[in-house]
């Protein structure tokens with residue numbers, strides 16, 4: 001894939017999947033515009049990338065803060081023009097059933113995962129269209145955007161369904177403009193997402209979030225640590241971009257759950273009996289083992 005000399009704007013670029021995407025872009029000769037809420041991590045990430053020979057510019061950005069995003073987008077557009085690759089990747093997760101989520105849980109997760117992505121699209125995509133040079137919009141969803149995250153990650157899963165839905169619509173809308181849209185739907189990846197509450201947004205407090213059950217964070221972090229490496233995910237993303245694929249599904253082991261969910265909907269359309277209990281049982285079993293993804 002030829003992106004030498006192009007620019008890549010990556011939100012949540014200081015850690016995990018975003019940082020791996022940055023490494024990949026840099027290795028292909030692109031200038032990396034790294035945006036993240038966590039300033040110290042951003043500086044460390046930029047230093048690592050520069051040591052490997054990359055051209056990097058950093059932006060302290062809370063994607064859920066519209067004013068902050070507008071300022072950053074203006075600075076990016078003034079200095080570099082529209083990015084050729086836009087990675088709407090920043091995301092947070094908090095474990096807990098939907099029925100027990102507190103207002104701060106909803107506000108934090110929805111603002112970052114949904115609104116933050118929306119601001120990225122609104123501020124950059126029209127400029128990318130106007131530039132008429134084609135390019136890529138890559139949204140980080142999750143396998144929970146393709147199945148139902150019963151029990152453990154329901155609110156998070158809701159936001160990832162939103163990411164998948166908007167990516168499908170954008171893929172259709174942007175194709176005539178030569179812009180390819182992909183949505184990344186991983187299962188567990190070994191990143192820092194298990195400690196996402198290290199970066200809360202304004203208006204949301206730790207006390208306002210529903211508290212994890214004893215031992216839950218350790219369990220989640222252990223399970224995440226055994227996940228795919230972020231660099232493997234980034235490699236799969238670039239393969240998909242080369243092949244102009246929309247869905248990047250990195251964990252084939254969730255195939256049955258995806259099929260079951262679709263069959264369930266098909267049954268509702270055709271009037272066949274539903275297999276609700278079975279569906280829930282499978283989803284529950286799966287999320288007992290993978291609470292956050």
Ligand SMILES: NC(=O)c1ccc[n+]([C@@H]2O[C@H](COP(=O)([O-])OP(=O)(O)OC[C@H]3O[C@@H](n4cnc5c(N)ncnc54)[C@H](O)[C@@H]3O)[C@@H](O)[C@H]2O)c1
Pocket residue numbers: 011012013014015016017018035036037038041061062063064089090091092093112116140141142143185186187188189190191192193194196199201224227292293
């Ligand atoms: N790790 C997994 O198992 C997994 C699985 C599926 C999907 N995902 C998704 O991958 C994406 C990246 O997460 P990750 O796993 O690399 O986690 P991570 O915590 O390692 O990286 C997320 C980055 O986003 C930044 N961030 C958090 N809130 C922000 C905000 N308001 N504004 C800007 N930046 C913010 C963090 O500082 C961090 O650098 C997320 O969208 C996540 O939902 C992760």
